[in-house]
Amino acid sequence: GTIYYDEEKAVYYKGQWLANQRSGRGLVVYPSGNTYEGEWKANKKNGKGEMFWAGTNEKYTGNWKDDRQDGFGEHVWLSGNEAQLDKGDTTKQRCNLYSGQWVNGRRHGIGTFLYANGSQYHGCWEDNIKHGFGVFTYPDGHVYEGPFENDRMPPRGNAVRASEDVAPQLKLNISDIMDNSTEDAMHEVKLLENVLLRYNSEFKVVYKHYAQLEVRKFAGEDAGVALGADAVSNLTLNPSPSSAGIPTVFTMNMEQLRLLCKDCKLLSTRMTFAEVHEIFYRMRRHHALSISAAWEGNGEKKDGGVFYDGEDEAGYSLYDPFRPVLFREFVEGLVRIAYTKFCIFNPEVTIKAAIKGVVEDHLRVYATQTGLDMAEDKMAEPKVQNAIAANMPLYDSIWAKYAVSGGGSGTMMLREFVVFVTDLSSFGRKRVKNIKETLALTRPAGPSHHHRQHHQHHHDDSGVDVLDGCLVKAEFLEALVRLSADSHTEQVPLQEKIKLFVSGTLAPLMDNFEEAKAGQTKIKVTGLGGQKIVTANATKNRNRPPR
DSSP: OEEESSTTSOSEEEEEEETTEEEEEEEEEOTTSOEEEEEEETTEEEEEEEEEETTTTEEEEEEEETTEEEEEEEEEEOOSOGGGOOTTOTTOOBOEEEEEEEETTEEEEEEEEEOTTSOEEEEEEETTEEEEEEEEEOTTSOEEEEEEBTTBOOOOTTOSSOTTOOSOOOOOOOTTTSOOSSHHHHHHHHHHHHHHHHTHHHHHHHHHHHHTSOOOOOTTOOOOOOTTGGGSOOSOOOOOOOOTTOOSBOSEEHHHHHHHHHHTTOOBTTBOHHHHHHHHHHHHHHHHHHHHHHHHTTOOOOSSOOOOSSTTGGGOOTTOTTOEEOHHHHHHHHHHHHIIIIITTOTTSOHHHHHHHHIIIIIHHHTTOOSSOHHHHHTTSHHHHHHHHHTHHHHHHHHHHHOOTTTTSSEEEHHHHHHHHHHHTTTSSOOOOSHHHHHHTTSOOOOOTTSOOSSOOOOOOTTOOGGGOEEEHHHHHHHHHHHHHHHOOSSSOHHHHHHHHIIIIIHHHHHTHHHHTGGGOOEEOOSGGGOOEEOGGGGTTOOOOOO
């Protein structure tokens, strides 16, 4: 039932009752504009629920006991007007957020605090302050592990980095790809960090530019369910003040990083953006394991683990296009991309040389530039984006039919894409001659031959089957747009070509899917990678975990 506490019916409780008291699930809107939605017992907040403080723009989601936060919960200090946010500003990359244990309304026990500047603390809390053993990661990647007393690190002669240092610094955590077990190896890592510091200003300009690009979120691309979603009531509620839609991060996201990689010609059929997602997954996992090792290696008995924002943070999936990328992750991620692209198959190429090549032959030439590829620029036009959005149900059906190997992970194998394009030839005008022509549809044209590349190192990957590579959904959608443009030579806008391609090719394909027998279509391949025949059946039981 519902009870209103004012004549305007703006202050009310709507939910379940027991013995004339709020008990069960319900929503209350207070005169201040604050709201609470969740579980009640004897007129008090008890159980799981979400509280939003309108005056201070704060939100807590988690456990309650007698009207106070108690147990596990997440508290975020939200920002104000989104229009005033400077996305890509490395001094404010996210909202302050605490996730961990609470006692009687105070941070107490084991918890993680994520700070706006990108730093984070994992460790012990006592009466709302850091006290006991903890691991603190600075915005530049340096890590302090040790005791905290009354919210501060005690003076230590062997501290990794003094908190008052203001000179630009950078610390890479890449021991999984670059040895640092000897003094000589540590010196090489330090030289690499110094190289990156020389590019730091350029990195910030590029990072901010792409963080501010508008990217469209199509249906089915939600990031996932955040902590405490099970506490949300199933009741049909009246409109009330809410924190819904208020951003909590102001960083680049993975989709914006994809646009950067595409613009800078860093992607290929041998390194798709699905591989970049996996590179960042491995990086975050390595960071998480480093924090865990520091935490567990302290030797003190602890009641719980550290809540870390690494893998599976806030419900993000492996290939989530809207997962945030902190600035320090962006810089280290470029190093790992350079390593994967140039060093793995060519050991004589150093990581230092590879990152120089990425910066000087890719970022400096292509990043933030417009007008270099008018056909690709048209994809970002609102009318074209609207045409894509209007046909998403059909695109989703095609994706579901052909992207069978990923098991719903969010990727389509290039092998499956080839099957799809070959099936199209039965219905539309587009004819592909060979597998190279088909794979060329998955990305823009390569770097201009007039551009001299000093640091480019082509790795020997002749033994790699490119058909085992994967596309993320955004790459698949762009490939559909390129197919639309190539299949119709009429002098009409791109959005009209999309409509013609849908009505003349894609819709008939799906209408006649059984007749097309897509699962058994044979594709003749012109000798690339030793492949002779490719069938969709060959991919149905293939599962490709992150490498």
